[in-house]
Amino acid sequence: MFGLETDIFILLCICILCACAFEFVNGFHDTANAVATVIYTNSLKPTTAVIWSGFCNFLGVILGGIAVAMGIVNLLPVELLIDQNVYHSIAMVLALLLSAIIWNFGTWYFGLPSSSSHTLIGSILGVGLAFSVMPEATDGAGVNWGKATEIFGSLLLSPLVGFSLAVILMFVLRRALSKEAREQVFSEPKKNQKPPLWIRIVLIVTCTGVSFFHGNNDGQKGVGLVMLILIGIVPTYFALNNEVDPKSLKQNLVTIEQTLAKIDTTLLGIEEKKQLSKIRSSSNDLNTLVAHTTEGKIRQDERLNARRDILVINSNLKKLTESASANLSEQDKASIKENTDDKKGLRRYTDYAPFWVVLMISLSLGLGTMVGWKRIVVTVGEKIGKSHLTYAQGASAELVAASTIGLASGLGLPVSTTHMLSSGIAGTMVASKGIKNLQAKTVRNILLAWVLTLPVSIFLSFTLYVFFRWIL
Numbered sequence: 001m002f003g004l005e006t007d008i009f010i011l012l013c014i015c016i017l018c019a020c021a022f023e024f025v026n027g028f029h030d031t032a033n034a035v036a037t038v039i040y041t042n043s044l045k046p047t048t049a050v051i052w053s054g055f056c057n058f059l060g061v062i063l064g065g066i067a068v069a070m071g072i073v074n075l076l077p078v079e080l081l082i083d084q085n086v087y088h089s090i091a092m093v094l095a096l097l098l099s100a101i102i103w104n105f106g107t108w109y110f111g112l113p114s115s116s117s118h119t120l121i122g123s124i125l126g127v128g129l130a131f132s133v134m135p136e137a138t139d140g141a142g143v144n145w146g147k148a149t150e151i152f153g154s155l156l157l158s159p160l161v162g163f164s165l166a167v168i169l170m171f172v173l174r175r176a177l178s179k180e181a182r183e184q185v186f187s188e189p190k191k192n193q194k195p196p197l198w199i200r201i202v203l204i205v206t207c208t209g210v211s212f213f214h215g216n217n218d219g220q221k222g223v224g225l226v227m228l229i230l231i232g233i234v235p236t237y238f239a240l241n242n243e244v245d246p247k248s249l250k251q252n253l254v255t256i257e258q259t260l261a262k263i264d265t266t267l268l269g270i271e272e273k274k275q276l277s278k279i280r281s282s283s284n285d286l287n288t289l290v291a292h293t294t295e296g297k298i299r300q301d302e303r304l305n306a307r308r309d310i311l312v313i314n315s316n317l318k319k320l321t322e323s324a325s326a327n328l329s330e331q332d333k334a335s336i337k338e339n340t341d342d343k344k345g346l347r348r349y350t351d352y353a354p355f356w357v358v359l360m361i362s363l364s365l366g367l368g369t370m371v372g373w374k375r376i377v378v379t380v381g382e383k384i385g386k387s388h389l390t391y392a393q394g395a396s397a398e399l400v401a402a403s404t405i406g407l408a409s410g411l412g413l414p415v416s417t418t419h420m421l422s423s424g425i426a427g428t429m430v431a432s433k434g435i436k437n438l439q440a441k442t443v444r445n446i447l448l449a450w451v452l453t454l455p456v457s458i459f460l461s462f463t464l465y466v467f468f469r470w471i472l
Helices: 006-040 046-063 067-075 086-109 116-132 145-176 179-185 197-233 246-260 270-291 300-322 330-340 355-369 374-383 391-410 417-433 440-471
Strands: none
Touching: 006 046, 006 086, 006 116, 006 197, 006 355, 006 391, 006 417, 046 197, 046 355, 067 116, 067 197, 067 391, 086 116, 086 197, 086 440, 116 145, 116 197, 116 417, 116 440, 145 179, 145 391, 145 417, 179 391, 197 355, 197 391, 197 417, 246 270, 246 300, 246 330, 270 300, 300 330, 391 417, 417 440
16 A cells, blocks of 8 residues: 555554554543533533543544644644655654653543643654754754744643633623522532533533534644654655645746735845745746646655645745735735635645544544543542532533634644643632632642643653664
8 A cells, every 4th residue: 555565554554543542542531621510510421421522522523624733734844854764754753652642641540631732742842853863854953943832822821711711701600690590500519410401501512512622623633643644654645635736726826926026125134035035946846846747646756845845935925924024015915825825725735634534533532532531530520629510610611611722723723621621620619719729739730740741742752753763
């Protein structure tokens, strides 16, 4: 298959299975975030809640698009990591997958709501940094730091946003509800007794939202992982979207060049001139490759070069249009954005995922959701706050988590479902009885896992990459 040698094909299969394993572990690691509130408020029985959550996770991946997946792929400039030795690419993907699985499984075992997003991104950064010190990395490049900074911002802010919004929502509920409704909503669930119907519906809807948007965001990370594997090991087949006719890119390139012709180069600084030069060089190269297509496709041995050209054009155009020296109108900027986006622009040829990849990851996440959830449910439901979770707290935390994760998915930013919900629950506990209502030990452990996840996963993947490079 794919014209690969038997041993490379076997290693490719192992890498894809590891990606599915990561998403499976992610499923039972993060399920607690969605089902803890409906279980602890007696809104749904545990088995029903977990099966429903698994189904919603599955739908979330299927219907979620690929914006977050491409964010993961573009974090690591794959094109710079591919050399003539395919085993180096295999070492890369095995290192980042195994390090992510090890940390995820370890934190699950100890019942810590750790972030799968932090783990995966730390693992990618680890192999990127390891590659940057290898002999073939002549320019020292191994990480797309611009994309990394953007992702760090979303991961850092998400728990703070979750905490703050949960506090505000609890305050609004106290003010907006009638006395009778307030007494119902802010009361603790009675053992084995279901809540009032309207409260139960709200809690089930918020659980559904968190589950769906978890699949929508975290599932895409798994899709991104598989695409990273396929592009890294079999670039001749997966570097570009075969369903797009490369000749359709000609008009995009013409429009971009016409817009760039409006720039007064005498006003540009040294960096802007370098960016413009790179854009035009890559554009000329891409035009040449498109002109020599056979049977509506770019030659296999040139497909990776075409992908690299598109990404170089896109990244440098983004920097150039943001510069005041370019002096482009808003209409010109909008034209460039349209001709480089993933809908009608150049990136529709690079930003894609085959349906079988999406389906495979959605099944892995959905099945993983249905097992192993109890350890972290106990932490989320019982150990963050000193008092029992009330209906208002459960609904507020999940509503904040669902809406914020949904917004992040729309923007193509990976965020931590774990941190969104656990920080939301912490916010509701503080809003109810103040800071003293938090269990210091649990909060300290969650914060410790949050702080350690990035450096540990970076160290693990860095070390594993060096090890696999040595043995493969």
